[in-house]
Amino acid sequence: MVLPEVKLTLEELRYIALLQDLTGVSVRDCIVDEENNAIIYIVSPGQAGLAVGKGGANVKKLSKILSKRIEIVEYADNLEDLVRNLFLPARVLNIKLVTSLNGKKMLYVTVDPKDKGIAIGRDGRNVAKAKTVLKRYYDIESVSIT
Numbered sequence: 001m002v003l004p005e006v007k008l009t010l011e012e013l014r015y016i017a018l019l020q021d022l023t024g025v026s027v028r029d030c031i032v033d034e035e036n037n038a039i040i041y042i043v044s045p046g047q048a049g050l051a052v053g054k055g056g057a058n059v060k061k062l063s064k065i066l067s068k069r070i071e072i073v074e075y076a077d078n079l080e081d082l083v084r085n086l087f088l089p090a091r092v093l094n095i096k097l098v099t100s101l102n103g104k105k106m107l108y109v110t111v112d113p114k115d116k117g118i119a120i121g122r123d124g125r126n127v128a129k130a131k132t133v134l135k136r137y138y139d140i141e142s143v144s145i146t
Helices: 010-023 048-052 054-066 079-086 113-120 122-138
Strands: 027-033 038-043 069-074 092-099 105-111 140-145
Touching: 010 027, 010 038, 010 048, 010 054, 027 122, 038 048, 038 122, 048 054, 048 069, 054 069, 069 079, 069 122, 079 092, 079 122, 105 113, 105 122, 113 122, 113 140, 122 140
Parallel strands: 038 069, 105 140
Antiparallel strands: 027 038, 092 105
């Protein structure tokens, strides 16, 4: 599957530069989620820990500077791994992508029953984050946790 080319705005490029300057990680993408007052950074594989920082120090610092919630997601070049990364630390057991007759793509993510609350997140934040990222990369309209 060929991933769409992502066009970044000037604002997103500034946010990327800020995280890169602060942490030294390579940022692949940045999504400004106005609805949830958050910035979602997509970082290169293996760099999420470095981006977050010890005890979340980098995320806290950036959040304070920008007055927005900061989310760090590790990039993966296939849907299944990206979904697993989006819902960490919840354990994803199964992923099912369904395309309806009208062409809308829906993703059903089965998680360990003990991790359902973690996967959904406070006020559905994690599902909203996953939906935003997956819409951008895979044109998925809805995400459901089962």
